[in-house]
Amino acid sequence: MIGLIIIGDEILSGRRQDKHLSKAIELLGERGMALSWARYVGDDPERITEEVRHALTSGDVVFSFGGIGATPDDCTRACAGQAAGRPLVLHPQARELILQRSQEMAEEAGQAFDPGAPDILQRLQMGFFPEGATILPNPYNRIPGFTLEGRVHFMPGFPVMAWPMMAWALDHLHRDLHGLGRKREKAIVVYGGIESLLTPLMVSIEARFAPVKVFSLPSVDHPVHGRHIELGVKGPAEMVEAAFEDLQTGLSQFGASTGPITVRN
Incomplete structure (x- = not known):
């Protein structure tokens, strides 16, 4: 089965309208796949941990949208680590991708690049994933998401990043499921x-x-x-x-x- 976890207080409060559900159905339908379930969760660490734990034990392919940034309300990475029983560690490939992006941003702004600067160190927090996670590539700005157990995928809440990431995972990691949900x-x-x-x-x-x-x-x-x-x-x-x-x-x-x-x- 295919499931979604859509995270964010701003969606539950109505400040932002969710667009992930309809787009996910579209992406799946284009590949002959169908959505089985979807859940909305606020920025509540306990509830997010519960949902991720369910995803990890369900055997389903799950896409989680939101909460993997580096601000205080972005707790999905920590919740995923707790649910999986693994510490968060700086993924070496994520580190390189984030540093590359940071250097590009500095050059675009005409500034010197200092990998030890406080803002860069803060940005590197986005590369701390549960130990053993694999990279989920982000074609928009290269700052990656991550995957656990090869089937539970964590992406940003920004559609411009998340939707190509979901499409990549469907085409590269779950091609064997294409056509199985065609009805x-x-x-x-x-x-x-x-x-x-x-x-x-x-x-x-x-x-x-x-x-x-x-x-x-x-x-x-x-x-x-x-x-x-x-x-x-x-x-x-x-x-x-x-x-x-x-x-x-x-x-x-x-x-x-x-x-x-x-x-x-």
């Missing part, structure tokens, strides 16, 4: 439908066509269809067609009034 959805509009009356039909289709799932999305004030239910099936493409045919047959037996059919791959 099809097929749905039909049922005018004036009542979910309680349609539930036995839904249960019957799920029982006969497992692992196909039936979904029901009611609407009371749609500008085109008015009061209706979007009733459909989703699952492996080869099974969806047969399940949808049975769904249509059942609706016909109910005498239901139906509308457009939509298909999503």
